Structures are given as structure tokens and as C-alpha cells.
Amino acid sequence: MMLICIALALAILLFLIPERLNAEPVFRPEVDHGHVAGIEKNLAPVMALSEDELAHLIPDRSGFRFVDCSNCEGGAEENQLSWSIEDPDHVFCLFCKMRFPNEVYPENGVLRVTNARGEIQEYPYWEAPFPPPAELPGSLSHIQPDRKYRHYFRAKGWYVARMYFSDTAHQLGRLYYRTGDPAFARRAALILDRFAQVYPGYCARYDAPFRPKVIFEGDSTFPFPVSPYLAAKWDYWAYGDIPSNLVFAYDLVRGSGQVDDAMRRRIEDDLFHGSVRFVRSYPIxxxxxxxxxxxxxxxxxxxxxxxxxxxxxxxxxxxxxxxxxxxxxxxxxxxxxxxxxxxxxxxxxxxxxxxxxxxxxxxxxxxxxxxxxxxxxxxxxxxxxARRIPDLLRYPNGRVVALHDTWAREHRAPTECSRPYLLGGSGHAWLGRGSGAGQMQAHLHFSGAYGHAHADLLSITLFAHGQERLSDIGYTWTHQRQWASSTLSHSTVVVNGEDQARGNENNPSDGNLLLFVPGDSGFQAVAAQGNRAYPGVVRDYRRLLVMIGVSNRDAYVVDAFHVDGGARHDFVLVGDANNDGTIETELNRSPYGETLLPPDVKVVLPSGETVPGYAEGHNFVYAYVRDVRRAEIAAPWSVVFTSEGEPKGGVRVHGVSGPGGELLFGSMPSVRRAEESEGRLDDNTMPALIHRREGKDLSSVFVNVLEPFGDTPFLRSVERLGNDSDGLALRITGEGYTDYLLHSTDGKRMAVEDITLDGRIGFVRVRDGDLERMTLVGGSLLQKGNAELSGEGIFEGAIQGVLRKETGSDVNGLVVDGNVPERGTIRDLTVLVKDGAGFTLGLRLTDVTRRDGRTVLVLADDPGFEMNPDGTSRHVYFPRRSWAGDNRYEIVDVRHLILPRK
Known part of the structure; x- marks a missing residue:
């Protein structure tokens, strides 16, 4: 009977315990025993505090992330200040080490706000004697009409402290899980409960760099007068407002016996459910x-x-x-x-x-x-x-291809070999060849602008001989962000001195793929059109790149850029952004100006990444190109981009656009090597070459041969042949060989010397007097003397249906009209889809079959669009456009003739 009573008492006691003692957490952490000592050491300052001291350090106000160091120009985006538990009443600069507030920058004002509990909260600040670099959004401008620049030093400390203690709670929970020591669970529970107590008193606030801070009254709810998620209680924007670190901490310690029922209700209801309710009030x-x-x-x-x-x-x-x-x-x-x-x-x-x-x-x-x-x-x-993209978009040395707002410092393992590749949906392609140290890549970018975009349509980058030779700066949070995203900082063409239109989903700026020939190590080509870069200004804006191999290590790129429309065309090439370099030339150069702007123009450059710049009606980014010299163009010319990086090498540029215009040489900020420190931005530059042409209703064809080299250049000469009105014809000579490249923009017959082309592109190589190779793209005939190479030109027609494995078909493909042959020569080519809305999509063809009397182009992957019975079509994935009108296809036939050497 006694045993039964004891058992019953224990059962009742266990029932009354508010937590499930030693219950297994949902998320079991991986904590190696070897790491326990290190975590304990890091958390020793927290364990040394009394419980009252710990509770006192948990901020009872939201705080701010973006607070500028008022003493130095280190760092970027008002992220210079930090906080430590060793000196909890101050913040300090990570660069100049000054602590704030202090006698030089004292707290000389207080912002007061009433929270949801009716409590008055105070936010002390130091008010600068000058306005903030940028103004509030129009919807908030009435809140602080005096435009004062206030530095909330203590609130910056609250922000960092909140992140510190939320992470600390998680680490304490991990320690408890590994060691079973209730002291760690107790500390985590105290932090959790204190946050649960203060969170309902947090006010939503608008916290953006360079702008005045706004704290909304406690009774404010969605919709706030700012863009979604920019009013937040926990993080600086509401994307991070569900404190997941605290959720993980709670998961680890709620069964420890250290969380009583009252604590549980506060933590679950007031903190976690409360934060979910706040975030879910926003639209997705x-x-x-x-x-x-x-x-x-x-x-x-x-x-x-x-x-x-x-x-x-x-x-x-x-x-x-x-x-x-x-x-x-x-x-x-x-x-x-x-x-x-x-x-x-x-x-x-x-x-x-x-x-x-x-x-x-x-x-x-x-x-x-x-x-x-x-x-x-x-x-x-x-x-x-999507998971494969990072491995694709990397240079041979492992560094990322820094498209749009991409941090150029990102790095993966080096590539073993380079091959051409097309991202036909987003709009990017590259030509690639070689293995090991002999790899080369030439990238052509033609995507639209759908967030974090640069004005960089039809820009190129070039990697060869172990280094980026022509670079894209990539991303920065410094005040030179607008420079780094401008058209002028990219290797493309600026029309009328203005940035390209960046567009959006409602008004897209996407480029159109025109041609993609992956070919082989001896011949590859890509072309794209970007008329939407300058809507209403240009009639044509297109670029062709042809990579031609010379040896296992060397190749050159023919670059032809056609611009029709506008009054000024600036063709830009940008050098190595990672290393010091120059542009060398035998051309006579004379001074042009301190910048590319007229000397009497007053310029105000941005002081922060989102702060506007001004140049009295001119494009202020032209002020970033400095120490400008000029050279007249009277004949074919050449320059060499040098680089001090290892391995050594450079790029010789052979200009064969014809007479007219001038070359401008200057230096521009490379940004990358400043490593996100405002104070170092002027320390490093990169060379820039600008071929400028001006005239009424201008039409330009910029033709250059890019010759990347290691120790020494390998080409002997580059010559323009024939009548320019017929198209482009080049003769390029090297050691023992002569190359001929013909390009007919309209596909009409071209004849140069003893070479005839009926098609789009023809390439011929003669070595030591004997024909070695012929390549015909989109044509019926390429003839050199008595040697002929025949092709089938271009297959085109209407798309009658779409097959997708995701909707039950056994293949991905297009049902088409037209006479597309069922034989091997047509496989592994590119199908160019021209949709009824005027956009293109490049897809890889793997086979051609007949089904029920219809021709099916079998594709390597999902075509990504569907056709509806009512005559409309739509993208299945982003950008999810719908359109009416016919969809057509084009397949450019490619033929090669490679003869054995004698």
C-alpha cells in the first residue's frame, strides 16, 4: 500500500511539473565535445553576471542598426559601430576605435515615443551640425521636417546587444544539451523570459542608412507608411523579426525544469506568437x-x-x-x-x-x-x-563572375576546364575553352533588371592566362555603389552619356539572344541584342563575340558592337579590377581634362550608397573617370591593357572600326580592393578605354579584336577587308596562319578576295598556304578558292505546341512546323524561341523526331513556357509573363570542315 501511495504521489508531482523534464528537442544541435570548452569560454562574461545584471542588459527598446561613426570614414553603409558586453554603456568604431558617446560627440538630445503599453521610451542622440546625407521617403517626410542628422549611439548598442543575447541564449541551450548542466539552461531561460517581458513594448521603426530614423508610436500597425517589411520591431527590417535563435534556444531548454508555466506563456504567446503575428501582417x-x-x-x-x-x-x-x-x-x-x-x-x-x-x-x-x-x-x-548555378558562374581561378550586385570576393574551387554555356532564361552566356592554366572565358551579359541590377546590358568580361583581364566591379555598399552599377563602369556602349534603362517587371529591359554557337575549342560565337537599354533612342543595339582558338593556350575574341541611334556613342573597355594596371599605346595622347565632364560643371558625388549625386544636368558618373587623355583616330590602332597581377599577362586591343571619333584614356575607381572601407576607395584604380563617336542620328559599328596574352602577344596583324556596307570582313594573321572572319548582318552574299559567304558567319583558316579549317554559321555556302562547305542555313517556323515532362509528357520539346531534318547534323544546336511578346529564349536541341505526323524538337531541358488553347502563352517560371501572338523558332545550322595537317 505504501508503494502504491508513493507511486501515485510521484505521478501527481510529475503531472504538476510545468515542463517536460529532459524532453528531446525538435532540433537536436551538433555540438562536438571538443567545442564545449571554447563555447564556455566565450560565454564566461554572461555566466559571471548576476541574474539582475543580466536582466538589466537585455534592451527594453528596439535600437538601430545603421548609426554612422562621426569621427572617421572607415567602413561603409553606417555599419562602423559595434558594442561589447565588457563596456555595455558605449559603442565603439571598428576602424578608428573611438567610443561613443563622448565629450566630443555627447548626447545632446532625446527622442521620446509612447509604446504599446503606454510607456514613454527615450532615445538619446548626438545631433550633427549638418543634415543627413539622404532624405526620408516622401511618405515619412512630414515626421522629421527639420532634416536633422541624429546619431543614436546608445540605440546602436541596444541593437547589437539584442543580437548578442539572442545568440547567447542559443549557445547556452546548446551547452545545456551537451553537458546537462542546469546552470546553462537557467541563464538561457532568463534571457528568453526577459525578452518575452520587453518585446511587447518594442516599437516598430524605420531604420535605413544615411536617412533620419523614425520610430512609430506603439499603437501603430500595418500598413505602415513605408515599403513592406521596412518597419520592424526586432531586426532592422521585418524579414528577420521572428527571433529564430531564441526559438532554437527555447526548444533546447524548455524541458530542463528551468522554465516555469508563467515563463512559458510569456515566451510562447507574447514573444514567439507575437512576432509571428507582426511579420504575417505584411503581404508575402x-x-x-x-x-x-x-x-x-x-x-x-x-x-x-x-x-x-x-x-x-x-x-x-x-x-x-x-x-x-x-x-x-x-x-x-x-x-x-x-x-x-x-x-x-x-x-x-x-x-x-x-x-x-x-x-x-x-x-x-x-x-x-x-x-x-x-x-x-x-x-x-x-x-x-538553381543549386548548380554557383559552380557554373565562376572563373577558372574560382572567383565568382560578378554579375549585377555580386560580391566579387566570393570564391569557390578553381575549375578544371572551361566550356561555353548559355543561361537562356535569365540572359547570360559565355564562350570558354581550355583546361588548367590554359583556360579562357569571354562572358556576354544580356539579362533584364529585376532587382539588385546594374545598367550593364551587353557588357562583357574576359578571363585569360590566370586573371580577369576585363572586369565587372560587382557589388559594394560604399558611396561608390552608384558608380559600380552605372553603364560607364562596364565594358559596353553608353549612348548620349546616359545610363541604360534598368526596367522592371512591368517595363522589362531584357536583352534578346540572337545566336549561340558552342562550337569547339577553335570556334565559338554568341550574339545578343539590347534595344530595350535605350528605348526610343536606339533602333539597333547588338553585340557579337566570336572566340577563335590559336593553340592550347591562346585564343582571341572578335568583338563587333553595332549601335544605331543617338548622338553620342561611348564604347567602353574596363581593365583588371583586382590589380594595378595601365593602358600602353604608341598613339600620341594629349590632355583632355581632369574628368570626362566639362571643366566648368559643378559636381556633387554621392556620400552614401543610396545618396544621389548631381552634375548640373550631366551624368555625374562621368566625374569618376579621371586624368583623361585623348588620341585622334586616323587608322587602325592598338592598345595594351596591362596588369600587375600574377600570373602576368595583358590584353592587346586591335581597333579596326575605321576612322572617326577619338580614343579617351583614363583611370576609374576599381572599388574592390577598398574592401568596403570608404576611406580606401581612392587608393586603387583600374584603366579604362573609351572610343567616342559623335554625330546627328549616329550609326556606329565598333569592331575590335581582343588578344589576351601571357608573356608576349601572338598576333601579327589585324586588317579590315572589303566594303563596310557589305558586312564585316577581317584578316587576322599569326605565326604561320591566316584567319578570315566574315559576318553578314543581313545574311546576304559576301565576297572578299577568293572567299564567298552565303550565310551569317564564315570562318576560314589557312596555315602555311594550306586550308586547315572552315566553319559556316547559318548559311548555305562558304567557299575559299576551290574548297566549299555547304550548309542548310536557318530552319525556322511556327511553334504549334509545347511538351513538358512536368505536365506528363515523356520529353521536353516543341511541336513545330517547317522542314527540320531528322539527322545528326542538327543535334546539339540552339533553338531560339521568339515569343509573341518580342522576347527570346535559347534552348539546347538534342534530337528531332516525328510524332503523329508532326515535327518535335526534343530539348535538353524544360522549355519553361506553355501555350494555351485560346492563343495566349505564358512563362511557367519567372518572369511569368503572359502574351498573345505567334511563337516562332529559329535554328541556325552550323557546319565545320577541319582538314588534317599535311
Whole structure:
């Protein structure tokens, strides 16, 4: 009887314990025993505090992320200041080490606001004697009409302290899980509970660099008078406002016996559910930051046993992938850094979902779905393509191809070999050849602007002999961001001195693929058109690159850029952004000016990344090109871009555009080597060459041969042949060989010397007097003397239907009219889709078959669009355009004749 009573008492006691003692967490952390001592050492200052001291250090106000150091120009984007637990009443500059506030920069004002509890919160500040670099958005301008530049030093400390203690709680939870020491669980529980106590008093605020701060009254709710997610309580924007680190900490310690029932209610209801309610008040925007929201939503859903959160997250993930990635796998912004951020974020949240099962009997009210042992790893084929993009967009040395807002410092393992590749959905292609140290890549960019974009349509970069030789600066948060994203900082053509139109989903600026010939190591070509770069100004804006191999190590690139329309054309080539370099030439150069702007123009350059610049009606980015010299053009010319980087090498540029215009030589900020420090931006430059032509209703064809070399150049001469009105004809000579390249822009017959071309492009190589090679692109005949190479020209017609494996077909393909042959010569070419809205899509052809009397072009991948019975069509993936009108296809036949050497 006594034993029965004891057992009953124990059962009642266990029932009354508010937490599940030693319950297994949902998310089990990986903590190696060898790391425990290091974590304990890092957390020693927190463990040394009394419980009252710890509670006092948890901020009871939101704080601000962006607060400038008022003493130096180090760092960027008002991110210079930090905080430490050793001196919790001050912040310090990471660069000049000054601590704030101090006697020089004292707190001389206070902003007061009433929170949701009716409490008055104070935000002390130092007010600068000058206005902020940038103004508030128009919707907020009435809030601070005096335009004062206020530095909230202490609030910066609150922001950093909040992040510090939320991470600390998570680390304490990990220590408790590994060691079982209740002291660690106790500290984590105290931090969690204190945050739960103060969070309801946090006010939403607008916190952006270079602009006045705005704190909204506590009774303010969505919609706030700013763009979605820019009013936040926890992070500086609401994407990070579900404190997932605290959710993970709670998961680890709630079964420790250190969290009582009152604490549990505060933590779960006031903090976690409260933060979810705040974030979910915003509309879903499907941005590159959405994985941060999903991390919080999924962790909260699983730990708090809220299956609706999980189901919402799964639907959200699917929408993000299907609606915001191009068919080729690239993220909508076509910036590799933001692609990586989004893809890695999605991979992480899919891992958080792995193994999840709904509570017994649960079925989602809206979808009717129920999850058992959830695994999304193979649910989205498009996501698998997205995961391959970072390995594709890298140079042979492993550095990233810095498209748009991509951090050029990103690095992966070097490539073993380079091959041509087309990202036909997003709009980027490169020609590539070689292996090991002999690799070469020439990139042509023609994507639209859908966020974090540069004005860089038809820009190129070139990698050869171990280095970037012609660079794209990439991303920066410094005040030179507008320079780095301008058209003038890229190797393309600026029309009328203005940046290209960047466009958006409603008014796209996408380029159109015209040609992609992956060919072989001896001949490759790509061409694209970018008329939307200058709408209403240009009638034609197109570029052709042809890479021609000379040896295992050497190749050259023929670059032909046609611009029709406008009054001034500036053809720009930009040198190596990673190393010092110059432009060498035998041309006579004379001074032009301190910058590319007229000498009497007053210029105000941006003082922050989003702060506007001015140049009295001129494009202020022209002031970034300095120490400008000029040279007249009377004949073919050449210059050499040098670089001090290792391995040594350079690029010789052979200009054969014909007479007219002038060459401008200058230096421009390279930005990269400043390593995001404002004070170092003027320390490093890169060379720039500008071929300028001016005239009324101008038409220009910039023809250059780019000759990257290692120790010494290898070409002997580059000559323009024939009548320019017939097209482009070049004779290029090297050691023992002569190359001929003919390009007919309209496909009409060309005849130069003893060479005849009926087609778009013809290439002939003669070595030591004997014919070695012929390549015919999009033509019926290429003839050199008595040698002939025949082709079938261009196959084109209407697209009658689309086949997709994702909708049940056994192949991906296009059902077409026209006479496309069923034989091997047509395989592995590029199908150019011309849709009814005037855009193009490049797809790889793998086979041609007949089905039910119809011709099917079998594709290597999903075509990414569908045709509806009503005559409309739509993109299945981003940009999800719909259009009416006929869809057509074009296949350019490519033939090679390679003769054995005698």
C-alpha cells in the first residue's frame, strides 16, 4: 500500500511539473565535445553576471542598426559601430576605435515615443551640425521636417546587444544539451523570459542608412507608411523579426525544469506568437529575404506545435521557387550573391522541415494536405538547377563572375576546364575553352533588371592566362555603389552619356539572344541584342563575340558592337579590377581634362550608397573617370591593357572600326580592393578605354579584336577587308596562319578576295598556304578558292505546341512546323524561341523526331513556357509573363570542315 501511495504521489508531482523534464528537442544541435570548452569560454562574461545584471542588459527598446561613426570614414553603409558586453554603456568604431558617446560627440538630445503599453521610451542622440546625407521617403517626410542628422549611439548598442543575447541564449541551450548542466539552461531561460517581458513594448521603426530614423508610436500597425517589411520591431527590417535563435534556444531548454508555466506563456504567446503575428501582417513579397522569414516561421511552427505555420511555409517555399527563378535555375535578380543567399536560405529551411509529421488527425484547412515524414529535397526539379548555378558562374581561378550586385570576393574551387554555356532564361552566356592554366572565358551579359541590377546590358568580361583581364566591379555598399552599377563602369556602349534603362517587371529591359554557337575549342560565337537599354533612342543595339582558338593556350575574341541611334556613342573597355594596371599605346595622347565632364560643371558625388549625386544636368558618373587623355583616330590602332597581377599577362586591343571619333584614356575607381572601407576607395584604380563617336542620328559599328596574352602577344596583324556596307570582313594573321572572319548582318552574299559567304558567319583558316579549317554559321555556302562547305542555313517556323515532362509528357520539346531534318547534323544546336511578346529564349536541341505526323524538337531541358488553347502563352517560371501572338523558332545550322595537317 505504501508503494502504491508513493507511486501515485510521484505521478501527481510529475503531472504538476510545468515542463517536460529532459524532453528531446525538435532540433537536436551538433555540438562536438571538443567545442564545449571554447563555447564556455566565450560565454564566461554572461555566466559571471548576476541574474539582475543580466536582466538589466537585455534592451527594453528596439535600437538601430545603421548609426554612422562621426569621427572617421572607415567602413561603409553606417555599419562602423559595434558594442561589447565588457563596456555595455558605449559603442565603439571598428576602424578608428573611438567610443561613443563622448565629450566630443555627447548626447545632446532625446527622442521620446509612447509604446504599446503606454510607456514613454527615450532615445538619446548626438545631433550633427549638418543634415543627413539622404532624405526620408516622401511618405515619412512630414515626421522629421527639420532634416536633422541624429546619431543614436546608445540605440546602436541596444541593437547589437539584442543580437548578442539572442545568440547567447542559443549557445547556452546548446551547452545545456551537451553537458546537462542546469546552470546553462537557467541563464538561457532568463534571457528568453526577459525578452518575452520587453518585446511587447518594442516599437516598430524605420531604420535605413544615411536617412533620419523614425520610430512609430506603439499603437501603430500595418500598413505602415513605408515599403513592406521596412518597419520592424526586432531586426532592422521585418524579414528577420521572428527571433529564430531564441526559438532554437527555447526548444533546447524548455524541458530542463528551468522554465516555469508563467515563463512559458510569456515566451510562447507574447514573444514567439507575437512576432509571428507582426511579420504575417505584411503581404508575402517573394523576395531574396523570404528564407529568413521562413526560418522563423518553421522553427516556431515545429517547436510550438503549430502545424499551420509549417503548411504555410511549405506553400511559401513552392511559390518562391516556381515564381521567382528563371527556367535555367537563376534567381530573378541574376546576381550570383543574391542567388546564393536565396538558394542557401531555401536549402536551410528545407532541412528544418525534414522529417516533420503533422499531429495526429491534423489536415490543413485550406489545402487539405497532411504531412508525414516530410522531405522536400526532390520536390522541385528547378531548385536542383538553381543549386548548380554557383559552380557554373565562376572563373577558372574560382572567383565568382560578378554579375549585377555580386560580391566579387566570393570564391569557390578553381575549375578544371572551361566550356561555353548559355543561361537562356535569365540572359547570360559565355564562350570558354581550355583546361588548367590554359583556360579562357569571354562572358556576354544580356539579362533584364529585376532587382539588385546594374545598367550593364551587353557588357562583357574576359578571363585569360590566370586573371580577369576585363572586369565587372560587382557589388559594394560604399558611396561608390552608384558608380559600380552605372553603364560607364562596364565594358559596353553608353549612348548620349546616359545610363541604360534598368526596367522592371512591368517595363522589362531584357536583352534578346540572337545566336549561340558552342562550337569547339577553335570556334565559338554568341550574339545578343539590347534595344530595350535605350528605348526610343536606339533602333539597333547588338553585340557579337566570336572566340577563335590559336593553340592550347591562346585564343582571341572578335568583338563587333553595332549601335544605331543617338548622338553620342561611348564604347567602353574596363581593365583588371583586382590589380594595378595601365593602358600602353604608341598613339600620341594629349590632355583632355581632369574628368570626362566639362571643366566648368559643378559636381556633387554621392556620400552614401543610396545618396544621389548631381552634375548640373550631366551624368555625374562621368566625374569618376579621371586624368583623361585623348588620341585622334586616323587608322587602325592598338592598345595594351596591362596588369600587375600574377600570373602576368595583358590584353592587346586591335581597333579596326575605321576612322572617326577619338580614343579617351583614363583611370576609374576599381572599388574592390577598398574592401568596403570608404576611406580606401581612392587608393586603387583600374584603366579604362573609351572610343567616342559623335554625330546627328549616329550609326556606329565598333569592331575590335581582343588578344589576351601571357608573356608576349601572338598576333601579327589585324586588317579590315572589303566594303563596310557589305558586312564585316577581317584578316587576322599569326605565326604561320591566316584567319578570315566574315559576318553578314543581313545574311546576304559576301565576297572578299577568293572567299564567298552565303550565310551569317564564315570562318576560314589557312596555315602555311594550306586550308586547315572552315566553319559556316547559318548559311548555305562558304567557299575559299576551290574548297566549299555547304550548309542548310536557318530552319525556322511556327511553334504549334509545347511538351513538358512536368505536365506528363515523356520529353521536353516543341511541336513545330517547317522542314527540320531528322539527322545528326542538327543535334546539339540552339533553338531560339521568339515569343509573341518580342522576347527570346535559347534552348539546347538534342534530337528531332516525328510524332503523329508532326515535327518535335526534343530539348535538353524544360522549355519553361506553355501555350494555351485560346492563343495566349505564358512563362511557367519567372518572369511569368503572359502574351498573345505567334511563337516562332529559329535554328541556325552550323557546319565545320577541319582538314588534317599535311
Amino acid at each position: 513579397t517573394l523576395s531574396n529575404m523570404d528564407p529568413a522569414i521562413l526560418r522563423g516561421l518553421i522553427s516556431a511552427g515545429r517547436v510550438l506545435n503549430e502545424p499551420a505555420y509549417v503548411h504555410d511555409a511549405v506553400q511559401w517555399i513552392g511559390d518562391l521557387i516556381r515564381k521567382q527563378f528563371f527556367v535555367d535555375g537563376m534567381w530573378r535578380e541574376a546576381a550570383v550573391s543574391y542567388h546564393n543567399q536565396t538558394v542557401q536560405g531555401l536549402a536551410d529551411v528545407m532541412d528544418l522541415l525534414k522529417g516533420y509529421s503533422d499531429p495526429k488527425g491534423y489536415i490543413h484547412r485550406e489545402s487539405g494536405a497532411r504531412y508525414e515524414n516530410l522531405d522536400l529535397s526532390d520536390r522541385f526539379p528547378l531548385f536542383e538547377k
